[in-house]
Amino acid sequence: MIARSELKKELINAGIRPSVQRLAIYEYVKTNRTHPTADVVYDALRDELGSLSLTTVYNTLKLFVDAGLVQLLSIDDTFRCFDGDTTSHAHFRCDSCGKIVDLKIKNDFLAMVDGLDGFEIKEAQLYLKGICPICKRKN
Amino acid sequence: MIARSELKKELINAGIRPSVQRLAIYEYVKTNRTHPTADVVYDALRDELGSLSLTTVYNTLKLFVDAGLVQLLSIDDTFRCFDGDTTSHAHFRCDSCGKIVDLKIKNDFLAMVDGLDGFEIKEAQLYLKGICPICKRKN
DNA sequence: TTTTATATTTGCAATGATTTCAGAAATGAA
DNA sequence: TTCATTTCTGAAATCATTGCAAATATAAAA
Numbered sequence: 001m002i003a004r005s006e007l008k009k010e011l012i013n014a015g016i017r018p019s020v021q022r023l024a025i026y027e028y029v030k031t032n033r034t035h036p037t038a039d040v041v042y043d044a045l046r047d048e049l050g051s052l053s054l055t056t057v058y059n060t061l062k063l064f065v066d067a068g069l070v071q072l073l074s075i076d077d078t079f080r081c082f083d084g085d086t087t088s089h090a091h092f093r094c095d096s097c098g099k100i101v102d103l104k105i106k107n108d109f110l111a112m113v114d115g116l117d118g119f120e121i122k123e124a125q126l127y128l129k130g131i132c133p134i135c136k137r138k139n
Numbered sequence: 140m141i142a143r144s145e146l147k148k149e150l151i152n153a154g155i156r157p158s159v160q161r162l163a164i165y166e167y168v169k170t171n172r173t174h175p176t177a178d179v180v181y182d183a184l185r186d187e188l189g190s191l192s193l194t195t196v197y198n199t200l201k202l203f204v205d206a207g208l209v210q211l212l213s214i215d216d217t218f219r220c221f222d223g224d225t226t227s228h229a230h231f232r233c234d235s236c237g238k239i240v241d242l243k244i245k246n247d248f249l250a251m252v253d254g255l256d257g258f259e260i261k262e263a264q265l266y267l268k269g270i271c272p273i274c275k276r277k278n
Numbered sequence: 279t280t281t282t283a284t285a286t287t288t289g290c291a292a293t294g295a296t297t298t299c300a301g302a303a304a305t306g307a308a
Numbered sequence: 309t310t311c312a313t314t315t316c317t318g319a320a321a322t323c324a325t326t327g328c329a330a331a332t333a334t335a336a337a338a
Contacts, residue, residue, distance in 0.1 A: 019286065019333085039324085053288045058325065060287095074266075077213050078296090079324060090252050095261065104253040109265065112251050113229050114243040118272030122234065126248065127213075127264045133257030158304085158315065178295085192317045197296065217325090218295060 002030055014067040024049055025060045029070055029084040035091070035100040037079050075100060075127045091125070094132035101132065141169055153206040163188055164199045168209055169223040174230075174239040176218050214239060214266045227263070233271035240271065 007026050011018040018026075024045050029036070036044070042057045061082050064070035071083040075093045081100060083091075090103040109124035110116060131139075146165050150157040157165075163184050168175070175183070181196045200221050203209035210222040214232045220239060222230075229242040248263035249255060270278075 017285075017334085021287070037324090051288075055289070055326080056287055072216075074213050074216050077211075077219060080216060092258060092260075103255070105251055106253060107251060109267070112244055112246060112265065113267065114245060116242070116267075118275065119231060119267075120270040120275055121231075121267050122269040123267070125266045126251065127266070128248070128252065128255075128258075128260050128262070130261040131259040136257065136259055156305090156314075160316070176295090190317080194297080194318070195316055198316085 002027075010069065014069055016063060016067060016069075021049060021052060021056050022060050022063075025057060026064065026069070029061070029064070029082055031084075033083070033085060033102070035073060035081040035083050037081055039079075041082070073100070073125070073127075075125075075129070088124070090128060092128040092130070092132065094135055095129055096131055096135035099132060103128070141166075149208065153208055155202060155206060155208075160188060160191060160195050161199050161202075164196060165203065165208070168200070168203070168221055172222070172224060172241070174212060174220040174222050176220055178218075180221075212239070212264070212266075214264075214268070229265035229267060231267040231269070231271070233274055234268055235270055235274035238271060242267070 004023065004027060007030060008018045008023060011022060011026060016022065025041060028041055028044060032044075034040075038054065038057045038061055041061070042052060042054045045057075046052045061070065061072075065072045065082070068086065071086050073081040073083055073091060075081065075091050076098075083102075085102065088105065088109060090105050092101040092103055093099070094101070105126065109126060110121060143162065143166060146169060147157045147162060150161060150165060155161065164180055167180055167183060171183075173179075177193065177196045177200055180200070181191060181193045184196075185191045200209065204211045204221070207225065210225050212220040212222055212230060214220065214230050215237075222241075224241065227244065227248060229244050231240045231242055232238070233240070244265065248265060249260060
């Protein structure tokens with residue numbers, strides 16, 4: 001759990017004015033490490049905030065991603081997820097329950113790849129898919 | 140370049156009846172390693188085949204992916220690409236020109252990740268994004 | 279405090295890739 | 309050929325995301 005005042009500072013340092021909506025969305029993404037979609041964030045916050053627009057959630061999350069405060073995950077074809085943890089790690093998505101799990105990696109992503117001379121790499125994502133331990137036990 | 144008769148056999152072995160449309164789509168994806176979208180395949184083949192439906196291209200590519208003959212790439216948020224090469228390799232997508240490039244990997248993907256006990260992994264994708272050497276030179 | 283300018287939010291409409299669906303065409307078996 | 313099954317077609321539907329213009333909130337200036 002991170003203090004609101006700390007989160008506020010992070011936004012300001014990134015050049016983002018901490019409006020009520022932005023701070024609430026930022027707090028949600030940094031506190032809940034469940035890799036939520038914009039829609040999930042919207043549903044979770046519309047009560048807390050008097051009014052909230054889904055458009056605002058989309059715009060704000062995009063703002064955070066562009067500022068490097070939040071990671072965008074495209075592990076699912078049909079919708080985008082967001083990850084408040086911007087450190088380098090892999091993701092697993094369970095085909096059965098849909099849950100997304102963080103995984104530690106042994107080396108930097110780029111150390112795994114050959115032939116990168118001349119490329120400027122800005123982003124790297126390792127996505128694994130299959131069946132998670134919990135779903136596997138159920139079968 | 141692979142012979143049509145060979146491609147036909149591959150489809151039959153996978154339990155897929157090699158209709159005119161399916162064979163043409165399969166040949167396109169196995170010959171052109173440009174990671175095309177369904178729409179690109181459709182545009183490329185609609186002349187060759189007298190008539191072709193975009194729906195057929197979507198359905199057929201999905202059929203190939205489910206049969207393990209073709210890889211589905213979700214490296215771009217807004218559309219899906221297909222890769223006739225099903226061997227394990229990474230992909231780079233240039234933010235400037237949009238081109239997708241194949242990259243060799245040093246180890247198996249799973250050797251890079253910790254804490255996979257109990258997980259059943261069916262698929263692994265490493266996506267890199269940034270600026271490709273050609274676009275870098277242009278700037 | 280009031281005025282003014284600017285930044286942010288809102289909600290609805292539009293977009294566009296993908297899927298659904300029902301009928302038409304092709305194929306294989308009898 | 310006839311019948312049954314599979315495949316293809318094209319138009320309509322879906323749904324996550326974005327565009328846009330009006331409404332609201334915030335900060336600066338007076």
